[in-house]
Amino acid sequence: MSNATELLNFFQVKVETMEKEWEFEAPGDPVLTADMDTCSEALAQLDDVIMHTFQQCVYHLTKTLYSLLPALLDTNPFSSDEKEKEKDGTRVYRCSLMLSREACLSPPLTSQTFGYLFFFTNTSLLNTLLERDGLFSWSRAVQIRTNLDLVLDWLQGAGLGDIASEFMKKLSVTVNFLCIPKTRLIQSRVSAPSCGDSIRTSSPQIRGRGFERAHISRMKETGNDFCI
Incomplete structure (x- = not known):
């Protein structure tokens, strides 16, 4: 190619x-x-x-990637038994980058290729995250945030950080929301007429039913009424 x-x-x-x-x-x-017509054809x-x-x-x-991405949601980065699984998230990126360099792929084509990979990563993980209620907890969110940071740090070191951050923005913002401590959610409910509106304002990338499900699950965790 x-x-x-x-x-x-x-x-x-x-x-x-x-x-x-x-x-x-x-x-x-x-x-x-x-x-000239022959050349054009x-x-x-x-x-x-x-x-x-x-x-x-x-x-x-x-x-x-589809078979490896769930590890970013399911593995515990703080467990020594699963340290090797952290590498699954970067394995495809690392091999793809190595092949693109060996083949002397042009920078624009390399950026386009990884743009597609990061777009797929964002969409696949975000859909999985919003479909599985078991992931809507602070402890799981912290694990996911750590796994995601490990991948983003590696991509930054590989010179792909800007592209990855651009295409994974929605996933990152959603995980950040799930990482909000219970006490802060409770304080938001007390201090603001609508904490849902407050969070939407501070995180405009979160929209639609995905936000509603994530927000409701976190408020259930705090034991408070929903405020969307």
């Missing part, structure tokens, strides 16, 4: 230069026009090959 992309960029520039030269030297030449096919290859790469990477 990397080689094909380099070829495509090279030929696109070359063909554009040739078109300008031929328009000046032999305008309207039917033979040259036919040759070849470049279009090469572009299709690159796109198909890119889609297949992303598909197989996300398929592997």
Whole structure:
């Protein structure tokens, strides 16, 4: 894919230069026009090959990620028995980055590839998080936050921190909300007419039914009435 992309960029520039030269030297030449049409078709096919290859790469990477991501929600980073499982969250990213460097993948294509991976990570984990009531507790939230921080720290060190933070923002904000201590939730209820509105204001990325379920579960944990 990397080689094909380099070829495509090279030929696109070359063909554009040739078109300008031929328009000046032999305008309207039917033979040259036919040759240019052939070149355009070849470049279009090469572009299709690159796109198909890119889609297949992303598909197989996300398929592997799907089986490893639950470890970020389920493992206890403070347990020595599960230290090795922490590496599952970064394994696909690490291998993908290594392969992209070995193949000399261009920086824009590398960023695009990891953008898809981080988008998938955010969506998959956020959906799982909001579907499983057992995760709506302060202790579990702290574990998830720690696991997520370990992954983000590794990505930052690998030069992918900005992209990861951008695409995982909603997941990070949701986990931060679940990490709010019970006492603070109780104080928010007492001091504000609607603590739901207060949290929405401070965390505008949290929206919709996912917020409602997370908020209700945390308020149940405090033993207070719901205030949404």
